[in-house]
Amino acid sequence: MPNLKFMIAVALIALASTTPMFAAVTHSGAAQKAIVVVTETNDQFTSSTSYSDLVGAAAVITVPAGKNYLVTARFTAESYCFGLTSFTWCTVQILADGTPMLPDVGFDFAFDATGNADDAWEGHTVDRSMVLGPGVHTIKVQWAVTDPAEIFRLDDWSLTVSSYANGH
Numbered sequence: 001m002p003n004l005k006f007m008i009a010v011a012l013i014a015l016a017s018t019t020p021m022f023a024a025v026t027h028s029g030a031a032q033k034a035i036v037v038v039t040e041t042n043d044q045f046t047s048s049t050s051y052s053d054l055v056g057a058a059a060v061i062t063v064p065a066g067k068n069y070l071v072t073a074r075f076t077a078e079s080y081c082f083g084l085t086s087f088t089w090c091t092v093q094i095l096a097d098g099t100p101m102l103p104d105v106g107f108d109f110a111f112d113a114t115g116n117a118d119d120a121w122e123g124h125t126v127d128r129s130m131v132l133g134p135g136v137h138t139i140k141v142q143w144a145v146t147d148p149a150e151i152f153r154l155d156d157w158s159l160t161v162s163s164y165a166n167g168h
Contacts, residue, residue, distance in 0.1 A: 025102060027131055029070030029164025034061060036161045043155035049148050051093060057141035059161040065134045070167030073101060075141050076125045077157035081112035083150035089113040090152035092143045094128040101128035101139075107146060114150060121155075131167040 036059040044055060063069045073094045081090035089110035094101045111124050139161045145152050 027070050027102075027129055028166075028168060030166040031164065033069060033163045033165050035163075036061065038159045040157050041155070043153055046143055046145065046152050047148060047150060048144050049146065051091075051142040051144045054092075054141045054143050054154065054157075057157065057159050059139045059159060061132070061137045061139060061161055061163050063132050063134050063137065063163070067165065068131055068133050068167045069163040069165060070129060071096060071101075071132050071137070071139065071161065071163045072127065072129045073139050073162075074125060074127045074160045075157065076123065076160075078121055078155040079112040079124045080120050080122075080153040081114055081145070081150060082120070082153075083114050083145075083147060085147045085149050086114060088145070088147040088150055090143070090145050090150060092126055092141055094126065095138075095140050095142060096130045096132060097137050099130075101130040103128070107144070111143075112152070114147075132163075 038057065038059050040056050046052065057075070061071055075092060075094060079090070090112045091107050091109050092111045093109065109126065111126060112122070141159055143152060143154065
């Protein structure tokens, strides 16, 4: 068996030296062109294990013909993720025209997680970005739970969408 462990170690070292461990993506933009802020103070609840639109959490950004804008979206909310199952989480994603903004990690993003009573009603934030070409673009927030026994509550939220010229 020592040979097997040695071979696995060599394979992992070889893989690590040929495969980047991190694949960071950088976007940039110039002058801010627009900002749209949408807020809500009424609470909403979901137990959906599929992403669905958070009612009201949408903004529209227009990019002029011949231009590309870097669009950033920040969603902040009072959150409570609760259920009977431990080690589960509640998730959000921000979409631009139906496409997840970056980083696109699907259900892997834990906006909030189940815990005990001391872990209730906390403020949480997610930021996403994407370079968008000319046209009218809808930015919206979706939410879901990872376990159907969970309840995800969001309250007092704010969606801030900013656009910057010369996005790339």
